[in-house]
Amino acid sequence: MHAWIDVEDGVRLSVDVHLPADHADGVAALVEALPYRKDDVTASYTSSYLRYVDAGFAVVRVDLRGTGSSGGIATDEYPAVELHDLAGVVAWIVEQPWSSGRVGLFGTSYSGFNALQLAAAVDALGLTALGAVVAAYATDDRYTDDVHYCGGVLRALDLIDxxxxxxxxxxxxxxxxxxxxxxxxxxxxxxxxxxxxxxxxxxxxxxPLDAPTWRRGSIRLGPDGAGYERMGCPTMLIVGWADGYRNNSFRVVEQYSRHGLPWRLLAGPWVHQAPARARPGPNVDDDKEIIAFFDEHLRDGPPSAASPGQVYVREPVAAEPDLAFHPGRWVDLDGWPTAGVRRLRCRSTRSDHERLRVHGDVGVAAWNSCGGALPWGQPLDQRADNARSLCWDWPVMDLVDTPDTVAGTDLLGTASVSLRVSSDRTFGHVSVKLCDVAPDGTSTLITRGMLDLRHVGCWPADAAGEVGRSPSDLVPGEWLDVTIGLEATTWRLVPGHIIRLAVAGTDWPNCWPPPGALTLSVDAGSVVLDLPVVDGLADSTHRFVPGEGPSDDDAxxxxxxxxxxxxxxxxxxxxxxxxxxxxxxxxxxxxxxxxxxxxxxxxxxxxxxxxxxxxxxxxxxxxxxxxxxxxxxxxxxxxxxxxxxxxxxxxxxxxxxxxxxxxxxx
Incomplete structure (x- = not known):
């Protein structure tokens, strides 16, 4: 059924309410609030939500202010008034005769963002009815981990989408x-x-710089200086290693654990699509996992999983733009950092100074950081980009303690690269890519990072930088000691393969190139690759129901x-x-x-x-x-x-x- 909700400033929001057949005794409600037009552009989503209705939940779909059939004006992503609108939706639900008084917020991408944002406003807005949220393919930081900027550099390919x-x-x-x-x-x-x-x-x-407009809606650090301690209800995160929002995983779980907040993490190999249908597989029935999570926290049901985290550790595979299945295995996490994680520091054995003339188009093989439905596919073989980068190779056999590939060593978490670098101009970008090189020479992208060197020391582009510090021009020829964080990932380190670090001055078309021709110099002996690794992780005991898999007509x-x-x-x-x-x-x-x-x-x-x-x-x-x-x-x-x-x-x-x-x- 359709309904109107009048929010506090008089704007009317258009909502669709789907009720289970038996709602006489009151049911918990699940809310999805999007600017993507529930009546037409995303009308096809309804079939998925009917599963939630069949499980005994009410589902309330909301056209956000200024979009779809709702009134008002959409002034920006995540305007401050949006949280007040959502608080009004929650209050309206609680007053309905079919409501049990318990509400959850859920969604993918945009609606995952505002689910996290509302969870951070539970105390500020008095949202005692909000009992849990599920955020799929969302982020805790809009400046560093969204479609706008990366390491202080404008994202390019996203502009046309x-x-x-x-x-x-x-x-x-x-x-x-x-x-x-x-x-x-x-x-x-x-x-x-x-x-x-x-x-x-x-x-x-x-x-283009970190500013209040980016802190608004970022639970990592809000405009008032508050961070994860604001989170007011249990949270489930769904993450894809081929998606652009992969950092909303270990970093957030660590903070939730530190603040004693209940969490669930489901991190698979997927692009920016539902885990049941996304490439690459294995595909899992994410609706079933979401229903179990909401049942636990809105209806006092059993725990949705024996361990709160299920993470897919990927194994080496030849790169394909439409890869259908990524081999690997599921492991369980009870917290982060997980027991046994250690830092494996791979140091350069070279001592020279290496110069790199920056080419504008290095990065084409890596494509977009956020994989999705084609043409936003997965990275290609990296050899062409590697050839125009400065590369350091470490044979896996030299890094792991045992050649046992069954109980072997897994990369799990957020790696980083430290190096001394200089530019012959007052500017410069450094792109770093971590690749797995197979015995046949195929180079597969594992993860990557980017930093505008003018942002060294400036948080959050530089994760080790100071909050509020402004970027500054470089002094040509002056050496900088920099550490660049790579995006969160997983990977099995397989003996016989090589771990390659590729350093370049562009990552185009993922990011806009620097403002001129330049040459970077790298002190080769300064290069240190820091990998978080775990030995002998057991397979997960959680049993997923398989998803339907990707359609055959994606291309x-x-x-x-x-x-x-x-x-x-x-x-x-x-x-x-x-x-x-x-x-x-x-x-x-x-x-x-x-x-x-x-x-x-x-x-x-x-x-x-x-x-x-x-x-x-x-x-x-x-x-x-x-x-x-x-x-x-x-x-x-x-x-x-x-x-x-x-x-x-x-x-x-x-x-x-x-x-x-x-x-x-x-």
């Missing part, structure tokens, strides 16, 4: 039937939304191209995907996403990104269409961005808006 398609999606109108089919009122509400909703990306580009209609313009000395990458699907009230939705990025091989400052995202929704009585176009380009002095939004009703152009910003690169 989520930041762009949210401009087009936020401009779509409410579902006409939610306004009783009154097309005049519907049109008025729609055009107000188009006229007043900003392009979120402009705000993100204009805040249908998808483009993922890499092109080299030899004479122009330019590398380009291009993507395209989209589809047509049904919404409620007879709606038919078509979306189309196209993007292209380019960079000069010899002058990294010369880079660009162009993209187009379009939505069309055809209802029985009216058609709405939106198209957002993006153009970003840079040189040594500036980064310039333009977004153009066009909005049509049928074939009549109703509105056209343009946003521009120009930012210095120093």
């Amino acid at each position: 989520y930041p762009l398609y949210m401009v087009a999606m936020n401009a779509l109108p409410p579902t006409p039937s939610r306004l009783d089919g009154d097309l005049d009122s519907w049109r008025s509400a729609w055009l107000r939304r188009v006229d007043e909703t900003p392009a979120w990306l402009i705000e993100w580009l204009e805040h 249908e209609g998808v483009e993922w191209r890499i092109q080299h313009d030899v004479l122009a000395r330019e590398t380009r990458v291009a993507t395209r995907y989209g589809g047509t699907y049904d919404g409620v009230d007879g709606a038919v939705v078509t979306d189309d996403y196209r993007g292209e990025l380019g960079v000069s091989i010899i002058d990294p400052a010369s880079a660009w990104a162009r993209g187009t995202s379009s939505f069309e929704i055809v209802w029985p009585d009216v058609t709405a269409r939106t198209t957002a176009r993006l153009h970003v380009e840079s040189d040594e002095s500036e980064l310039r961005a333009e977004i153009v939004l066009d909005v049509w009703e049928h074939d009549e152009l109703m509105r056209s808006r343009t946003w521009r910003t120009t930012l210095p690169r120093s």
Whole structure:
């Protein structure tokens, strides 16, 4: 059933309530709150939630303010008012005759973010009814571990995806039937939304440094200086090692354990999709695990697992962009750091100073940090990138105590790299990649890290830095001692293989390249690779129900191209995907996403990104269409961005808006 919730400032939120057949004695409610339009763009999600209903929970889906069929304006991701809106939703649920008074919040990506944020506001907002949250593929830090920045460097490939398609999606109108089919009122509400909703990306580009806009919504450290101690209810984290939010795992569990907070961690090999269907497998029935967690904490059911953490330790495998299965095994964790974890320090045996001319397109083989549905696939063989990087190799046989591959040594946690480096310019980026090299020479990416050297000493880009410290230009030729954290991961160290550290000056197209041609120098003898390893971890005793697995048509209609313009000395990458699907009230939705990025091989400052995202929704009585176009380009002095939004009703152009910003690169 559909309902309206009036929040404290009078804005009406559109919600759908799914009730179990037997709710006379009151049932716990599970809330998902998204800006992704429950009535059409994500209408297909409903089938999954009906499993929760069959398990005896009410499910409440919410269109966030300014999106879908809700009123108000969506001013940004995770605005402060969003938590107050969600508190109003919780209060409304508690007052319903079908409610037991217990509420959980759950979701993937955006709704995982706000689930964590609301859990951190339990005391501040008096949310005694909020009993547990589940956050899949979310993060505790929006500046370092989201689609915006990485180590102080702008993320590039993400620009043509989520930041762009949210401009087009936020401009779509409410579902006409939610306004009783009154097309005049519907049109008025729609055009107000188009006229007043900003392009979120402009705000993100204009805040390239850590700032209150990023602390808002980051449970790691909020704008008031408070951190994980704010968390007010049990939390389940779902993490994918091929996803971009993998750091929301060991780091968070360690803090939860330190503060005595109940937690559950499910960390598998997956990309940014539901574990039941994501590549690569093994796939597990995540709905079953979520139901068990909420049953434990909202209905006083049995423990959802004997150990709170189930983590998949990956084994070496040849890289494939659409890898369907990653070999490995599940292990249990009772806390973090887990018993027996130790630091394995791999030191360089070289003593020279090595110079690296920075090429703009190193990183193409690693692709996007956040794997997802194609074309946002998994990394390729790293040999081409390794060849244009400075590399250090350590045979696994020299690192482990035993050649026993059954009770062997596993990399588990967050590794780091320490080195002395200098740049011949006032700027420079350092990209580090950890690879597994098989006996046949195949180089498979394990994990990576990135740091803008101007951010050395500045938290959170530099995890060892000071909070509130500002970046500063480099002194050309001056040596810097830096430590770069790699993203959380797992990996079996197999004798006969080689662990390779590859150091480069770019990670394109994952990150925007530095503002000019440069040469990095590395003191080869200073290089230390610090690995968290555990010996002899037993297999998990937890038994998963297998998931359905990925569909066979994932690549249908998808483009993922890499092109080299030899004479122009330019590398380009291009993507395209989209589809047509049904919404409620007879709606038919078509979306189309196209993007292209380019960079000069010899002058990294010369880079660009162009993209187009379009939505069309055809209802029985009216058609709405939106198209957002993006153009970003840079040189040594500036980064310039333009977004153009066009909005049509049928074939009549109703509105056209343009946003521009120009930012210095120093």
